[in-house]
Amino acid sequence: MVGQTPPDPDDEHDDLAALDFFTASGASDESDLDALGDFGVVVQTADDKGDLTAIEPLEPDEDALPVPVFAVTNPSGTVTVSAYLDGRVRNIDLSPKASDMTETHLAEEIVVIAGLATQDARSAQYAFMLKGMREQGHDDVTTRDFLTRDLDLPTPEQASAHRAAIFATRYAADNE
Template sequence: MNHADSTDRDDFAALDFTVDDDLADETGVDALDEYTPAEPEVAGAELEAQDEDDDDTADDGDILAAYTRTVTNPAGTVSVSALIDGSVRQIDLSPAVTKLSESQLIDEILVLAHLAQQQGLAGQHSYLRENEFVTGSMDALGVDGDDLLRDLMENGMGLPTPEQAAAEQAEVFAARYAGDND
């Protein structure tokens, strides 16, 4: 055996997938037992007590709803909700959507998702204008906060105004659903 043959064999040793007879009875799943997470140190009673003390969870839904904008088609079959960062939060479908083809449903969801996104982004205008910290800071600096914020949001951030979002929705609804009222 020459040196080249032994080197070639060593290079291919990593590709040897034979299993020893002693390990043949073990499965790959058995190896996962080593990685089972430990039980939490907090007892169940303590967890329940923590939940009872946390009364703010009821307000979380109200807070989230305040930052969510929903657009529903005139037929009421599809509703899309978006957060004020523009991300889609939820899509609700009524049973009547079964009358639509898949491509019609996809198109409806996409159109309403875009409108909900625009409504959500426009919600940042209202939020920043009504935020006491922001308005107080602007007043403390002696700056006309309303004009500055509007310019920042529209020109700097490219956010639609609530009026622009409403106008776009009205335009899309007029074009898309004009014949649906017959």
């Protein structure tokens, strides 16, 4: 740069001085915790709801359309998982008999049943989209190919066959 000279090592300029947050006079008699005295205590009255009103559940909308939910329960009835149309898990219900299961077995059971509920929901999404595309005049073969290959949605028949296969292999000992 024009007009600037390179720093001379003999100069008493310290580039790291800006990072020095401590006073040069040495230790102070004040504690760092003394700064906490500046903060007051908040006292809530009986009629004060506080700041948590933002997370209170909303009142159900009477005019809203019902949200489709798809539930799968294992044969022993210990685990029920419900899923939204897009496959997200909505709820996991456990029966009192679930307390007899080991933690590992219960976790595996929840994962298996949640996978089946998700697959059922996504197969309903397939049926819903196929019906909508038919109403718009689209070709069935092309639409089915798009839904299965591009969107990776199972058909209701595939979801039903997969659930039957899982139930037959996983719970075969329960039926004997």
